[in-house]
Amino acid sequence: MPRPATFEEYLASLVPPSVRGLDRRTLLTGGIGLGALTLAGCGDGGGSSSTTSASSASGSASGGSSTAATGTVTLGSNQSDAVPKAAIQSVMDAFQKANSGLTVKINTVDHNTFQENINNYLQGSPDDVFTWFAGYRMRFFASQGLAGDISDVWTGVQGLNDALKKSSTGDDGKQYFMPSTYYPWAIFYRKSLWKDKGYEIPKTLDDLKALGAKMKADGLDPIAFGDKDGWPAMGTFDQINLRVNGYDFHVNLMAGKEDWAGDKVKKVFETWRDILPLHQADSLGRTWQEAAQSLQQKKSGMYLLGMFVAQQFEKGAEQDDLDFFTFPEIDSAIGADAIEAPIDGYMMAANPKNEAGAKALLGFAGSAQAQGLAVASDPSVIATNSGVDTAGYTALQKKAVEFVASAKSIAQFMDRDTRPDFASTVMIPAIQDFIKNPADIDNLVKNIQAQKVSIFGS
Numbered sequence: 001m002p003r004p005a006t007f008e009e010y011l012a013s014l015v016p017p018s019v020r021g022l023d024r025r026t027l028l029t030g031g032i033g034l035g036a037l038t039l040a041g042c043g044d045g046g047g048s049s050s051t052t053s054a055s056s057a058s059g060s061a062s063g064g065s066s067t068a069a070t071g072t073v074t075l076g077s078n079q080s081d082a083v084p085k086a087a088i089q090s091v092m093d094a095f096q097k098a099n100s101g102l103t104v105k106i107n108t109v110d111h112n113t114f115q116e117n118i119n120n121y122l123q124g125s126p127d128d129v130f131t132w133f134a135g136y137r138m139r140f141f142a143s144q145g146l147a148g149d150i151s152d153v154w155t156g157v158q159g160l161n162d163a164l165k166k167s168s169t170g171d172d173g174k175q176y177f178m179p180s181t182y183y184p185w186a187i188f189y190r191k192s193l194w195k196d197k198g199y200e201i202p203k204t205l206d207d208l209k210a211l212g213a214k215m216k217a218d219g220l221d222p223i224a225f226g227d228k229d230g231w232p233a234m235g236t237f238d239q240i241n242l243r244v245n246g247y248d249f250h251v252n253l254m255a256g257k258e259d260w261a262g263d264k265v266k267k268v269f270e271t272w273r274d275i276l277p278l279h280q281a282d283s284l285g286r287t288w289q290e291a292a293q294s295l296q297q298k299k300s301g302m303y304l305l306g307m308f309v310a311q312q313f314e315k316g317a318e319q320d321d322l323d324f325f326t327f328p329e330i331d332s333a334i335g336a337d338a339i340e341a342p343i344d345g346y347m348m349a350a351n352p353k354n355e356a357g358a359k360a361l362l363g364f365a366g367s368a369q370a371q372g373l374a375v376a377s378d379p380s381v382i383a384t385n386s387g388v389d390t391a392g393y394t395a396l397q398k399k400a401v402e403f404v405a406s407a408k409s410i411a412q413f414m415d416r417d418t419r420p421d422f423a424s425t426v427m428i429p430a431i432q433d434f435i436k437n438p439a440d441i442d443n444l445v446k447n448i449q450a451q452k453v454s455i456f457g458s
Helices: 007-013 017-021 082-097 111-116 118-123 136-143 162-167 191-197 205-217 232-244 247-254 263-278 288-296 307-312 355-365 368-377 395-406 420-436 441-456
Strands: 048-052 071-077 102-108 129-133 178-182 185-190 221-224 300-306 322-325 338-340 343-348 409-411
Touching (some): 071 355, 082 102, 082 307, 082 355, 082 368, 102 355, 111 118, 129 136, 129 355, 178 355, 185 191, 185 232, 185 288, 185 338, 191 300, 205 221, 205 300, 221 263, 221 288, 232 247, 232 263, 232 300, 232 338, 232 409, 232 420, 247 409, 263 441, 288 300, 288 307, 300 307, 307 322, 322 395, 355 368
Parallel strands (some): 071 102, 071 129, 221 300, 338 409
Antiparallel strands (some): 129 343, 185 300, 185 322
């Protein structure tokens, strides 16, 4: 895959060939596994909600549908942590101020609960609009008729290029997703700690092992690690697979086109097993936030995670002390220029109770005004709209923009690049089993492959 010279080319690289051409319908087949619980966003049960009254202006100010919109729009949000939750609220407050007659009710659900029960949620009584991600899972839900067509909203939004539009397009050529922000995955560290200890950025896996040994000798956990919620460790698998087997194999593996029981996947787990002692112990009882706090408190030397790790650092000096580097090279023939940079945004329910209001909200969410507010409130993300003024970006945000632009190949993330039932019901327990018992790799990969066949059909 050629190196994308621009963010537009990066986005285009995320779109499967069947969507790029928009000349054929390739609907996904297979059923959707229901989650064990209904999302709290549909009622009670651990979530929280907030309602803010509308003020002034008209529906057309949103950049979406020109149809006058009134009443209440419900928003199902997975942004349950304090920083992104405040960012969502600031965007919704601005939307209501610009749209008289509209009120937004935000139903916030714990991020992990939302993600693991999204299937049941969408087949029940979902909110008018809900937060979600670009990638395979967005197209999957659209193809199953569980998301609403927002193609008309796109006609009124400025600042989102054609590649973003394609990354928001379903297999039928219609748009189902409104992008808002993105962020890279990398290895994060505190500059002041590294300066004090004389640590240097590792270029190879051997360098990383040597650095980890130094950190252990200094009384640190080399790599912060928390996988209580199941998905964070997927990022470690992705990074190692990209380094061991390369981007093409990785995306084909996620799409069910490669053998999970083969030597290539075994090598990924063997490589991970070798560096597992560098990770914080007892990771299955620790959330990603708790692991991030060990980095913040300088008890851990590094942390492989998305840039949202910055949400656990105070704005100002603490966040300015945060830096990152790409996962080091393992095979010189493959290199280290493949990364992950997921895109977050919004989708509309297939049958929203307030469609006009929902489309007005989605149009606003895609605007430079909304995204400018989002990235100002949450400096751990980057805006997708080209009209956002980046002069106020932190050093971390500016570096992230350059990091993504310089990558040769870019993936989304395991649970966005593959089927939801495979990610949730197969890979989460498989990776957690590996963490508990890293010795039995042969049986682990055979079990994954058997389940993969039953889900993907080959």
